[in-house]
Amino acid sequence: MNVDDLQWQLSNLGGVLPRIVEEILGRGGLEALVQAAREREDWFCAAGVVRGLCAVGAFERAWTVVEPFVATGWQPAVRAGADVLLRWGHVDQALELARPERPQENPVDAWRDYAEALVRAGRVDDAIGVLGPRLRDGRLLGAMVEMTEGQGCDERVWELLAPIAEEFRHGPEQRNDLWGALAAQARVLERTGRVDQAIRLLGADVAARRYGPQNNVEFYAELLARHGRVEELRDLAETQRYSAVRPYVTALENLGRAGEAEAYLRDLIAARHPGWHESTLMGLLIRQGRVDDAIEAGEHTFDDLYDGNLLQAALTLLADQGLHDRAIGLTKGRSPEFLAENEESWLRPNRWWLMGESGRAGEAIAEIQALPADRVEDRELTIAWLLAQDGRVEEAIALLRPLPGARAAADLAELLIREGRLTEAIAVIPDVATQREEKRRLRAEW
Template structure:
């Protein structure tokens, strides 16, 4: 193994995928997963095995699994080893030496973040804070500061660091500027005040910012609404959703009502909003809530006007996904007379219907409905997936063996695990080298001075 292969696996979810590793572990194959991690350099096997071993307090075995990955010099592996040592209660310096930057003054922000997180976990919170201070102009580093100091008794120090940045955000917005370097400072300030036991102060300060429109991002508005909801300030929240920001925060108010057991009120709020402003977001929230309450017919009526809209607004998918493991209800939905094909992607409706039929054991119908002439997928993969869905594992395995492609072997691996043939499953799964070799090779094209291609799109 080397760093390049490991980084490729992690960024592309290749090797044995996290899903396959979870399946192996669920079927009791921890020792096989650990062995494969080392023998084949499988990163997700290493992660899965280490987590299971640490949960069982077998830290020595966890370290032996991770060590070959650490030896490649890959920083993610060093961080994983540090986590094992921390969970094992090992010495602080031993842990810190793994991630201490060679030259702190020239370390990347990612290196500083990793080291700061470990410093915090080893009790050296003040050192962690000071390490991050030079980088606090970056919003994500400011979030890291808040995260690593949670419950560490350093809220006043953190508030001192956040305050000028929150003030800068208010001033920038008041002057009509959009300085996104500080766009999350106000909500983080409120978060730290709240956890320090000063929720009323957090609500007052952030509420003034919202009232004066002195904030840079919608996330700040949502954070304020959620803050009100957490502290039962529903009257103030109701006033907030009655203004110009209803589309952004009405779901927070309705969700708070539902969490408080006031489901009928939550429904009424959304139905009134739809009557006044028939926005897709209101229909999406209400239909999903109705489905969660077991009212599929009512959910369909609410969502039906959006069943034929474009991808980002289509309201069929949010009802389909919770029903993927409930084939009878899924079939009822996709065969409902008000359901129309997904706009521009009719194949999704066909696939969902096929998936439901297979789940009910009606495989021949499912295969017919799936439309196996789709140009972007191999029909034998589709057929095998439907056979697997119907629990006809031998037939699915036969299809995949006959196909023999990289993708087919990956799918076959999971079926063999389900059949209790884990060793064979590992043997049939393609190696990382095979997966990489099968990747399509991108053709390089000449670039102009502006960095864009000199060739027209094909």
């Protein structure tokens, strides 16, 4: 078993796709996945098998499946193996497995996983002791806050976070990697009931513009919203529109003040304040069942050639409400300039998808077949999906089977799963070596 292959699978969603693994599990195909994990050395199959076996208490067999992967020392497998052992009740063996072998060399993930195993073994103080000296790595800081929630140790966590947060406050430009300490500190205060202190501290940080690349403004806005601080949230939205307008609108809506939220958004739009306020307004109106008003709110952008175009958002909102025919109508009558830029790349494929979802797959297939083959990207894949939507699954399978590439294989596998042909579904997916070669070739062509 090759660690490089395992990492490639994880980084590239290689091998058998996780969604296909879940579909096979859902159809009772555990044994087919066990075979694939063993014979293909497929990580996602192995991980799915472990979840399925642990769910029914078959921990010994789950360990048998994951042990060859664990033996490579690859961290995701070590994590999964420790999880199996903990659930099996082999606590000492789990902790021995999870403990980093070379403390000075092991990456952040190994320390996080070891601390998580300690917490699950009931040794929370030991977990904090492991992470405490390493909290200046933001990933471990956030992990400690996550894993200690509800463990009765918030005061100790607070004591560790406070100096790190102060270090960032006094030199944010030098310690940009510590930005997460501010939100983490507020989160610990919030869960101990000191909400006013959390809001005061983080509010001062936001006002002083102390936040990092994934700034804390959004967390602060959500903190205010969770505790009904609507007026403070509105004040924040006046200066931090990109991060705070949507939480403010949601808070008003949750309080039954949707009319006030609508008026606020319309004022922002009328004043031409930057931001995706039309999109937020469309969502608000759709949730109220006001479909015509929602379309009207965004339709002035539907022919724009720039990022402010909300046609795609409108199609998605309508489809989510089951209003496929209404969405299809919006794809028609667009300007020649818009069609020249967008029709082939995404507008027509979206229309065909909507038609397939609304029982008009045959009509969509006819549209595709009336076009020159070189004018339709992924022509056979699209037709195959539409055939399946139309109930013509065997025709779709026959169309997909000779097509090359991992995507066609995944589509074929999903249809075979639908037909209950689970082992065959796995067999049609190229192995990892073949998929890696395909990726390498495609990169070279680019």
